[in-house]
Amino acid sequence: MVPTLAGVVLLIFFLFKFFGGDPAEILAGQVATQEQIESIRRQLGLDQPWWVQLWIFVKQIVSFDFGKSWMTNEQVSNIFASRLPASLTVMVPILVLEVCLAIPLAMTVAYYRGTLIDRTIVIICVLAMSVSFLVYVIVGQYIFAFRLGWFPVQGWSDSFWKNLTTYAPLPIILATMVSLAPQTRLYRTFFLDEIGHDYVRTARAKGLDERRIMFTHVLRNALIPILTYVALLLPGIFAGAFLIEIFFSIPGLGREIYLAVNRSDYPVIQAVTVYLAALTMVINLVTDVLYKFVDPRVVLR
Amino acid sequence: MAAVAQTVAVEPAERSQGVWAAAWTRLKQDRIGVVCLGVVTAFMVLILLSAVGLVAGGWQLEKGVPYANPSFLGDQPNIESQAVDLAAPKGPPVDISDIDPLAPRYGEWNKRAAEIQVSSPPRADTLPFGGDRWGRDVLAKAVKGAQISIFVGVFAALLATLIGTVLGATAGYFGGRAGDFLEWVYNVFTAIPGILLIFAFAAVVGRGIDTVILILGLTGWTGIYRLVRAEYIKHTSREYVRAAQAIGASHASRMFVHILPNVGHVVLVQLSLLVVSFIKSEVILSFLGLGVPIEMVSWGTMLAEAQTELVIGKWWQLTAATLFMAVFLTAFSLLTDALRDALDPKLR
Numbered sequence: 001m002v003p004t005l006a007g008v009v010l011l012i013f014f015l016f017k018f019f020g021g022d023p024a025e026i027l028a029g030q031v032a033t034q035e036q037i038e039s040i041r042r043q044l045g046l047d048q049p050w051w052v053q054l055w056i057f058v059k060q061i062v063s064f065d066f067g068k069s070w071m072t073n074e075q076v077s078n079i080f081a082s083r084l085p086a087s088l089t090v091m092v093p094i095l096v097l098e099v100c101l102a103i104p105l106a107m108t109v110a111y112y113r114g115t116l117i118d119r120t121i122v123i124i125c126v127l128a129m130s131v132s133f134l135v136y137v138i139v140g141q142y143i144f145a146f147r148l149g150w151f152p153v154q155g156w157s158d159s160f161w162k163n164l165t166t167y168a169p170l171p172i173i174l175a176t177m178v179s180l181a182p183q184t185r186l187y188r189t190f191f192l193d194e195i196g197h198d199y200v201r202t203a204r205a206k207g208l209d210e211r212r213i214m215f216t217h218v219l220r221n222a223l224i225p226i227l228t229y230v231a232l233l234l235p236g237i238f239a240g241a242f243l244i245e246i247f248f249s250i251p252g253l254g255r256e257i258y259l260a261v262n263r264s265d266y267p268v269i270q271a272v273t274v275y276l277a278a279l280t281m282v283i284n285l286v287t288d289v290l291y292k293f294v295d296p297r298v299v300l301r
Numbered sequence: 302m303a304a305v306a307q308t309v310a311v312e313p314a315e316r317s318q319g320v321w322a323a324a325w326t327r328l329k330q331d332r333i334g335v336v337c338l339g340v341v342t343a344f345m346v347l348i349l350l351s352a353v354g355l356v357a358g359g360w361q362l363e364k365g366v367p368y369a370n371p372s373f374l375g376d377q378p379n380i381e382s383q384a385v386d387l388a389a390p391k392g393p394p395v396d397i398s399d400i401d402p403l404a405p406r407y408g409e410w411n412k413r414a415a416e417i418q419v420s421s422p423p424r425a426d427t428l429p430f431g432g433d434r435w436g437r438d439v440l441a442k443a444v445k446g447a448q449i450s451i452f453v454g455v456f457a458a459l460l461a462t463l464i465g466t467v468l469g470a471t472a473g474y475f476g477g478r479a480g481d482f483l484e485w486v487y488n489v490f491t492a493i494p495g496i497l498l499i500f501a502f503a504a505v506v507g508r509g510i511d512t513v514i515l516i517l518g519l520t521g522w523t524g525i526y527r528l529v530r531a532e533y534i535k536h537t538s539r540e541y542v543r544a545a546q547a548i549g550a551s552h553a554s555r556m557f558v559h560i561l562p563n564v565g566h567v568v569l570v571q572l573s574l575l576v577v578s579f580i581k582s583e584v585i586l587s588f589l590g591l592g593v594p595i596e597m598v599s600w601g602t603m604l605a606e607a608q609t610e611l612v613i614g615k616w617w618q619l620t621a622a623t624l625f626m627a628v629f630l631t632a633f634s635l636l637t638d639a640l641r642d643a644l645d646p647k648l649r
Contacts, residue, residue: 132585
C-alpha cells in the first residue's frame with residue numbers, strides 16, 4: 001500500500017511537473033510582467049530543483065495543507081469539507097438503490113435463462129447500455145423536470161433534508177436507471193455460474209422448493225462476486241457522479257474537479273486525486289477484511 | 302460445431318482447421334453475430350467514405366435555415382429561423398452622424414465592402430433530418446461525428462491494447478524484478494479512480510483529437526495488461542515455448558512470434574470491449590468540452606448542442622446522434638459477444 005501511494009504521488013507530481021503548463025504563468029494570468037512571474041515562481045518554490053519541489057509536494061500531502069485554490073482562493077481543505085457531503089447525499093442512495101434493484105432482477109433473469117424473457121431482457125440491457133449516459137440525463141431532465149415539473153430542474157440548498165427530498169430524487173432516479181442495465185447483466189452471469197453448480201442439483205434432488213434454493217443457496221454464494229464488484233464501485237461514490245453533479249448543478253466533489261480542470265486549478269486537481277486514491281486503497285483494504293465475514297473460506301495472510 | 306468435428310474425423314489427412322478459421326466458421330453460424338458484423342462493416346464503409354470526403358464532406362455548410370425542420374415535418378412552424386429576420390429596428394432611423402466619430406469613414410468602408418462579392422446561397426426550409434442552430438445538416442453532422450467518435454475509439458483502443466499487451470507480455474514472460482516493477486505501475490494506475498486519472502491527464506495536455514486518444518490510451522491499458530500478463534505466465538513454461546528456446550529463438554521471438562498468436566483471442570476480445578467503452582468516454586469528454594476541438598464534430602459535441610436545443614423543442618439533433626451511437630454500439634457489443642463465444646476454445 002505504501003509503495004503504491006508513493007507511486008501515485010510520483011505519477012501526479014511528474015505529470016503536472018513535466019506535461020502541465022508553467023504554474024507561474026497560469027497564476028499570473030494573461031497580462032503579467034516577467035518580474036511578477038519570477039516572484040510567483042519563487043513563492044511556489046518553482047526555482048528550486050525538482051527534488052526540492054517533490055519534497056514540498058510530499059509535505060503538503062502529509063500536512064493536509066494544499067494551500068488555496070488558484071482561481072477561487074478557497075482553502076483546498078475547505079473545498080473537501082464543503083463538497084463531500086453533497087456528493088455523498090447523491091451517491092450513497094444511488095449505490096444502495098442500484099444494488100438492491102439489480103440483485104432481484106438479475107436473479108429473476110437467471111432463473112428464466114434461455115427463455116424469451118431472458119433473451120429480451122439481455123438485449124434490452126445491451127441496447128440500454130449503448131445509449132450514452134448523457135442522453136438519459138438530458139431527456140430525463142427535460143421530461144420530468146422541465147416538461148412535467150415533478151422535480152426542480154436543478155438546484156441545491158443548505159439543508160440536508162430539503163436536498164434529499166427535493167433536489168436529489170431526480171438525479172438519483174436517473175443515475176440508478178442508467179446503471180441498472182450493466183449491473184443486471186453482470187449479476188446475471190454470477191447467478192448463472194452458481195445455478196450450474198452441483199449443489200443446486202443436489203438441493204433439487206432432495207426436494208427443496210425452488211424459492212428456498214434460489215434465496216438461501218444460490219443467493220448466498222452469488223453474493224460473493226457481487227460484493228467484489230460493489231467494492232470496486234465503492235470508491236466511485238466520492239466523485240463518480242460528476243456528470244450528474246454537472247447537469248443538476250450539485251456542488252459536489254466531482255463537479256469541483258471538472259471546474260478545476262477547466263480552470264487549470266492544479267492544487268485542487270492534485271489534492272483530490274491523491275487523497276481519493278488513498279481513500280480508495282483504504283476502502284479496498286477494508287473490503288478485503290470484510291470478505292472474511294462473508295466467505296469463511298477466505299484466509300487473510 | 303458438429304460439422305467441424307466431422308470434417309476433421311472423416312479426412313484426417315487434411316490439415317485441421319486453425320483457431321481463426323474455426324472461429325470464423327462458428328461466427329458465421331451465429332445469426333445475431335453475422336447481422337452485427339454487417340452493421341459494423343456498413344459503419345466502417347460509411348466512415349471511410351466520410352474520411353475521404355465522399356459523404357458528409359460539406360457538413361459545415363449552412364445549407365438550411367437555422368433549426369430547419371426535418372423534411373417529414375416540413376409544415377411545422379419554425380419560429381427560431383424567423384427571429385433572425387425580425388431583428389431589424391422599428392421606428393424611423395435616427396441621424397447621429399454629427400456625434401458619430403466614425404461617420405466620415407462610412408463612405409470609404411461601404412465602397413470597399415462593395416468590392417467584395419458576397420454570395421448567400423439559398424437556404425432550404427427543410428433538411429432531410431433537420432438542421433442545427435446554424436442551419437447545418439444534422440444527418441451530415443451525425444455521419445461526420447460517427448467518423449470522429451469511432452476513429453478516436455478505435456485508435457485509443459489500439460494504443461491501450463498495444464501498451465497493455467507489451468507491458469503484460471514483459472511482466473508475464475520475464476517476471477522477477479521487471480514483473481514487480483510493472484505490477485507496481487499497474488497498482489498505481491488502478492489506485493486512482495478512472496475518471497480522476499482521465500481528468501488529471503486532461504488538465505495537463507491540451508485539447509484535440511490526438512490528445513483524447515492519448516488520454517484514453519494511457520489511462521485505459523490496465524485491464525488488458527492484467528489478462529495478458531496472466532496468459533503469459535501460463536504460457537511461458539509450456540513445452541512449445543521451451544522447444545522454441547531449444548532451437549535458439551530469442552526472447553522477443555518467443556514472446557511475440559510464439560506466444561502472442563496463442564493469446565491473440567484474449568487481446569482481440571479486450572480490444573473490442575475497449576472500443577465500446579472508449580467511444581462512450583470520448584462522447585462524455587467531448588460533451589464536457591475536454592475532447593475534440595470546437596471546429597470538429599463528434600457525437601459528444603452534438604449532444605452538448607442538443608441539450609439547449611431540446612428546451613426549445615428541436616429534438617432532431619439529439620435523436621440523430623443517439624440513434625447513430627446506439628445502433629453502432631449495440632452492433633459492436635453484440636459482435637464482441639459473438640466473437641468471444643466463437644473464440645472460446647471451451648465451447649468447441
